[in-house]
Amino acid sequence: CVLKASQKRRPLSRLLEQLLRNLEKRDPHQFFAWPVNDNFAPGYSTIIKRPMDFSTMKQKIDDNEYKSLNCFISDFKLMCNNAMKYNKPGTVYHKAARRLLHAGLKQLTPQKLRPLGDILT
Numbered sequence: 001c002v003l004k005a006s007q008k009r010r011p012l013s014r015l016l017e018q019l020l021r022n023l024e025k026r027d028p029h030q031f032f033a034w035p036v037n038d039n040f041a042p043g044y045s046t047i048i049k050r051p052m053d054f055s056t057m058k059q060k061i062d063d064n065e066y067k068s069l070n071c072f073i074s075d076f077k078l079m080c081n082n083a084m085k086y087n088k089p090g091t092v093y094h095k096a097a098r099r100l101l102h103a104g105l106k107q108l109t110p111q112k113l114r115p116l117g118d119i120l121t
C-alpha cells in the first residue's frame with residue numbers, strides 16, 4: 001500500500017522514535033515520562049534551567065526539531081543530568097537517573113548504531 005504523505009516519516013524521525021521507545025523501557029516507574037512538577041519537587045524550576053523528559057523528546061521528534069542523532073542524545077543526557085543535579089545521591093530518582101543514563105548510552109554506542117546504516121551520516 002502506498003503511504004499517505006502524513007504517514008511518511010523522515011528516516012531520522014523513525015530511527016529516533018525507535019531509540020526513544022528503547023530508552024523508555026529503562027524507566028519502568030515512568031519517573032522520566034513527563035515534565036517534573038514543582039508541586040512534587042519543590043524549587044525544581046528554579047534549580048533546573050532546562051527541564052527535559054521523554055514526552056518532550058517525543059514532541060520534538062514529531063516536530064522534526066532534532067537535526068541529528070547527537071541533538072537527541074544531548075537531550076537524553078540533559079534529562080538524566082537534571083535528575084542527578086536536583087535529587088541527592090541515594091534518592092530513588094538519582095539512582096534511577098544514573099541507571100537510565102548508563103543503560104541508555106550503552107544502547108547509543110556506534111557499535112550498536114552502525115547496523116542502522118547511513119541514516120546517521
Ligand SMILES: COc1ccc(C(=O)NC2CCC2)cc1-c1cc(C(C)=O)n2cccnc12
Nearest residue numbers: 030031032033034035036040041083086087093
Ligand atoms: C514525572 O515525574 C515523576 C512522576 C511520578 C513520580 C512518582 O510516582 N513518584 C513516586 C515514587 C515515590 C513517589 C515521580 C516523579 C519524579 C521524577 C523526578 C525527577 C526525574 O527528578 N522527581 C523528582 C522529585 C519528585 N518526583 C519526581
